[in-house]
Amino acid sequence: MVLGFAATGFLGAGLFVVLADASPGTGESKAPLQVVATNAGGTTKSSKKRVVILGVGWGGMSFLKNLDSTLYDVRVVAPRNYFVFTPLLPSVTSGSVEGRSISEPIRRIIRSKGKHAHFHEAECIKIDAKNKRVICKDVSEAKVKGKEDFALEYDYLVVAVGATSNTFGTKGVREYCHFLKEVSDAVKIRESIANCFESASLPHLSTEDRRKLLSFVIVGGGPTGVEFAAELHDLIHDDLLNLYPHLHNDVKITVVQSGDHILNTYDERISKYAEQKFTREGIDVKMGCRVLGVQEGDIAFKVKSTSQLVNLPYGMIVWSTGIGTRPVVADFMEQIGQADRRVLATDEWLRVKNCEGAYGIGDCASIEARRIVEDVGYLFKLADKNNSGTLTTEEFVETIEKVRQRYPQIDIYMERQHMKGVLGLLSDATKDGEHSAVQLDIQNFKQAIAKVDSQMKSMPATAQVAAQQGEYLANCFNNMASEVHDNIAPEGPIRIRGKGRHRFQRFQYRHFGQFAPLGGEKAAYELPGDWVSIGRSTQWLWYSVYASKQVSWRTRTLVMFDWTKKFLFGRDSSKM
Amino acid sequence: MVLGFAATGFLGAGLFVVLADASPGTGESKAPLQVVATNAGGTTKSSKKRVVILGVGWGGMSFLKNLDSTLYDVRVVAPRNYFVFTPLLPSVTSGSVEGRSISEPIRRIIRSKGKHAHFHEAECIKIDAKNKRVICKDVSEAKVKGKEDFALEYDYLVVAVGATSNTFGTKGVREYCHFLKEVSDAVKIRESIANCFESASLPHLSTEDRRKLLSFVIVGGGPTGVEFAAELHDLIHDDLLNLYPHLHNDVKITVVQSGDHILNTYDERISKYAEQKFTREGIDVKMGCRVLGVQEGDIAFKVKSTSQLVNLPYGMIVWSTGIGTRPVVADFMEQIGQADRRVLATDEWLRVKNCEGAYGIGDCASIEARRIVEDVGYLFKLADKNNSGTLTTEEFVETIEKVRQRYPQIDIYMERQHMKGVLGLLSDATKDGEHSAVQLDIQNFKQAIAKVDSQMKSMPATAQVAAQQGEYLANCFNNMASEVHDNIAPEGPIRIRGKGRHRFQRFQYRHFGQFAPLGGEKAAYELPGDWVSIGRSTQWLWYSVYASKQVSWRTRTLVMFDWTKKFLFGRDSSKM
Incomplete structure (x- = not known):
């Protein structure tokens, strides 16, 4: 697996330009980059095509699971070695479930693939589309100094790196706000809540100090922001105030939303219900507000309708609005003439436009369908x-x-x-x-x-879409390899301005509805069509659907145990 | 609870000297220190004596649990808001149990005390023995800037802050070694092991690189070091090598011990058994070695018998030798004329020598018995x-x-x-x-x-001793308060060079034996007397004793579930 080809003898001079691009200004002295020929042995080319998968989120994971890895030489590259069941991430912030319970080690899935798939924990820092290779960096603490970077060559590249949080360039957001995209984010939020309650319990503080520490602000009234607000409210009222009864009058949760309603991608009935429930519970929902900036302990925003400027002190703030582009994707898009876009454009077969051999799935890509x-x-x-x-x-x-x-x-x-x-x-x-x-x-x-x-509507950036795309693409790949031999007739639509038919059916998204957990053991569920369900029984539906959707029996058991634990002992507020 | 007495009007000038001592060179502009009179209301003195407990380890926790808190005004100060069942800490490094499963929130215990006890999450940075008060600092991330410090006055002070790891001044230890005293240490070790395996799996590294990354070194062959080595071995051979089969030949565990045997405080049979078991399993036990220094990726030591100098490359190193003095205790000892000591000297009633109203329990203190x-x-x-x-x-x-x-x-x-x-x-x-x-x-x-x-022997620095001391002292305190009214006859030994008897029996330690888990579902147990038990059944005894010793039903359930989880699904190697 480890090949001693130094880059000089293997690739020529172009490489070093790429490297200089990839890590500008680090000033480190570089050892020559090692290129790994991904076919086993490396000296004799096997007939298998080399597939490199970037990312192990919903898209990458679903592709990997469904791919017949005996047909390809498969390499998975991601900076973390586990898949996260992201819909339960808000529950991790409150300790309703543990981070490990919703995480499945990629190595377990790789093992189930036999010897045909390999995982490399590294961050892809550059997609070199011209030379069909990716440059990766070991970003862990155990990295071998001077040997952090390596390159992998591919025949097919599946880009499934997801997205970052979008700050819309708002000042102070990166410095002071929590995000909620990774398990580590959720763990930090949990710790931060505990910190606020402990600091507010110190005996020498003023009421004003305490109220500031216990002012929790959530920017963004989408599903994640709303679910987090609901979880936080439950954590505080079910558990924390029992342990910190002296702080009863000092806690405040505020949701700052730019639109006119929270949950505005949901049915109006759900959105209304959520607003009423939040108001009843004392969660302050500020709608139609534009955030101007965040400072330490203070957020400034403008009420759009009245142009009123508001400053709100906070002890902890979570930023949960929209998604942004990862640098590696932005750089890739520049190479292939998509520089003006926010996400990768693909066709209906998930092929990245203007880039042979590359596919894009999940939040980092969107389908540009053909306009009639x-x-x-x-x-x-x-x-x-x-x-x-x-x-x-x-x-x-x-x-x-x-x-x-x-x-x-x-x-x-x-x-x-x-x-x-x-x-x-x-x-x-x-x-x-x-x-x-x-x-x-x-x-x-x-x-x-x-x-x-x-x-023509772009699909939402959800786990459901990414997972279906991964599965669809894996099936295409599985057929692609066998068709070479079997010469099966193409099944796709006829080609416009071309001859014959497309080989495969285009990707079709099936929407199974969406949940919105609202706290207090109540949830809302919106099905395709005009069907909406809200209440306690919907929460139980939520429990059973989320348990059944777990990727393994291991995480399913762990999540169910965590729920039992919550009912038995409450949530744990230890800061660790 | 929050009192507005500025230090100037309350304490006089001496205070500011204290403060300057406490945080030298931080360069922060200080608000006047607020002193909290711990009696409720603060303006009228209640008749209750004020007890301040520093630390929530085995000693502090046991004291708090057994104290009749209706008799005193109780304040607990500690930098973390949970108690840790430390004997299971080595199991956390491997993921055999989770950190939260062995942690009990202090707020739950405080709640069970009604309104008579208060907890403040802060670090005591100075014991001001002369003025009978402690100066505390909020060290959490939520602290209110400029208001980090506050003082608590006491009538009785229970010092139970434990000890730090002792590096014996060895160069590089603080920078490069992991310790194993807190849950956060164990979590870092777990992450570090995962990092080493992932980095070693990258395709472009040499065999030498891989072997260095997978060289795990443990300095110290005491119970903690040996248990950690055993846990690490099990983690690697039971779980990790299944997921990383390509690394089978590259893993190495080395224990570096200064004495001639590992587990040298145990019965010789146990020590021999452990050495043989380790050797058989390929754990390299290097005895009689003096560590000269640690550098990044390399530890240097000298074999005492041959004066041979050895350099050993490592991917991760854990330092587990002896205990050192916390700065706040060192400073306190200097104030009371104990500057030349390593731990606080107390008499047989656990009273700190030369300091009225102060008590010392656990690892930070030792009993100086009267020499005949x-x-x-x-x-x-x-x-x-x-x-x-x-x-x-x-x-x-x-x-x-x-x-x-x-x-x-x-x-x-x-x-x-x-x-x-x-x-x-x-x-x-x-x-x-x-x-x-x-x-x-x-x-x-x-x-x-x-x-x-x-x-006359000093007692070992173990959880058993600290817990018994806490319980003993709490009983003394419970009697002390009631005796004022009841005038019960003293029950202690006669006073030498004084009149009458001591009020209480001196503290007597009852040793219940000690376990040494050796990995592979085997453990050793040494009972007082000459009784030793080693093997698989002893491991089951260990499981049942450690389950029964949990401080709450909550942690007991969680720990038992973790063990079940380990048997069902193996240990989780995700890096998070």
Whole structure:
């Protein structure tokens, strides 16, 4: 596995430019970078293609689990050696579950893959798209000085590195705010809550000091922020105030939200319910506020409607708004002409645009579906078989049916408009509603299908999407390798401006609804369609769904034990 | 609870000298120190005496649990808000149990005391013996800037702050070695082991690099060091090598011991067994070595017998030899004329010598028992009722019987020498062995009792001793408060050079034996007397004793669940 090829004899001079890019200004003297030929042995090329997976979040993990690793030479690179069941991360902040209970060691999954997959705990600091390799750095404390960096070559690269927290450039956020993306973040928040209660219990402080220490601020009223606020409220009222009864009047939780409602991606009923519940419980929900900056112990924001400036002292503050781009992804996008984007653009098969052999899944990527308006001219020509310059309704229907699979927005649009058939699209394009005998020119055609693109929506940055993408892509990879030999017929939609069909069906997201735990053993659940469920029984549904979704029996047992422990002994407030 | 007395109006100028001592060179501008009169309200003095307890280890915790807190105004000060079941700390390094499972929140115990006890999470930075107060500092991250320090006044002070690790001034130890005194230490070690295995798995390293990363060194062959080595061996061979099979040939554990045997405070059979077991398992035990210094990745030591200098590369190193003095105790000892000592000297009633109102328990103190030779002149005079200058055997026996309770070494000596009665002491002093009619002069008397002092031994720095001391002292305190009213007759031994009896029996330590877990589900147990038990069943005894000794049902359940988890799923090697 360890190969002694020094970079000089293997790669040529271009490499050192890459390295200088990757760690500017560190001033360290560098040993020559070692490139690891990932095929076993390294001297003779095996026939297996080399797949490098970056990241072990929902996307990477799901891809790895579903991939038939006997077909490829698989290398997984990530800076942490475990997968985290992120939906339970807010529960870790309060000690309702432990960080380890929602973490599955990657090495266990790697072991189940036999000798065909390898894991390297390192951070990918550079994707070198031109040379098809990634440059990685050992960022652990045990690293061997001067040998931190190494390169891995790939045939296929799966980028699943996720995203960072987005501060929107707000001053002071990185210095003073907690985030909630990793287990270590949750552990720090838990410790910080304990610190605030202990410091506030010191005998020489003023009421003002105490109230400042016990002012907990959450910026962001999305699902994570709201769930954290609910968990924090439960922790304080169920457990901490029993242990710190003298602080009863000094605690305050405030949610600062920029939009007009919290949980504004959910059904209005859930959003309203959550707001009312929070208000009833004394959680101060400040909506329509723009944060101006954060200082030590103080956050400044502006109420949009009144332009009023507010300064709020805090003991602890959590920042939970939106997602940002990881530096390695930003650099990669620059290389492939996507510099102006926030996330990697892929096509519907999850292939990174303008970059052969690279795939993007999860929060670091989004699908740029094909717009039908851009293909209007081509489609019209395709439909107009006799080159008459006009289409009959038959020609229109025949063509749309043929390409329907390629433009999923057509189906969505028709469903939303309650249309029975493709002909319904013409009702807008023709004034009188009678279209059986109508001849369409290109303008009519464009008019008929232009509205369809309005139904193109990017998928939410959720665990559900990432996991489905990982599974989908793994299945493609599994078929890709075997198809070479078996020459199976392609199953995808027909190629626009090309010949034949696509090899695979495009990625299709199935939404199974979403939970919003609201504290006090109550939760809300929104299903696709118009179905909403709120209350105590929904919380029990939440318990059972989250237990069943655990990636292993180990974490399932641990999580269930943690819940039992919470009911028996309450949450633990020791600071460790 | 919070009182606005600024130090200036309350204490006079001396205070600021104290403060300057306490935080030299921090350069912070200080707000006036606030002194908290610990009686409720602070303006009217309640009749209750104020007890301040420093530390929540075995001593402090045991004192607190057993104290009738309705009798006193109780304040507990410690930098962490939980008690740790330290004997299981080595198990935390390997993940056999979790840190939280062996920790009991102090606030739970405080709550059980009603409103009569208070806890303050702060570090005592100065004991001001003259003014009977302690100066404390909030060292948490939530501290209020400029208000970190406060003072607590006391009538009685219980010093139970424990000890630090002793580096014996060896260079590089503080910088590069792990210690094993706190849960945070154990967690760091666990993370460090994971780091070493992950870094060693990177594909570009040489065999030499890997072997260095996987060289684990433990300095100190006492119970903690040996147990840690055993836990580490089990972790690696039971769990890690399953996940990192490629590293099988590169792992090495070395124990460096200065003495000629490991576990040299245990019975020789146990010590031998442990050495043989370790050797068989490939743990390298280097005995009779003096550590010269530690550098990054390298420890240098000298083999005493051959004067050979050895350099050993390491990936992780744990320092586990002896105990040192905490700065606050060193400073306190200087104030009360004990500057030349390593731990606080107390009398047999655990009262700190030369310091009224202060008590010392656990690792930070040791009992300086009264030497009988120092009282020879006084005792002779006491015995020689007729001032004849010589004693009859009757006078000798009568006096020794009278003071026997005061000098426990007499009993121990007689037991060791298999003597039936006090007369046996004379067999050394008289040549012919016939002493029924002998007249003793002061020289003979001295000779007869001089050897007795050789049986004075300081108690080991163990949890067992500290816990018993805490309980003993709490009982004294409980009686002390009630006796004021009830005027109960004193029960202690007679006062030497004073009148009447001591109020209480002196502290007597009962040794219940000691365990030494040796890994591989085997343990050794040494009971008082000559009884030793080694093997698999002893490990089960260990499990049941350690489960039963847990301070609460909560920790008992958690620890037992952790053990079950270990058997079911193995230990978790995620780095978090």
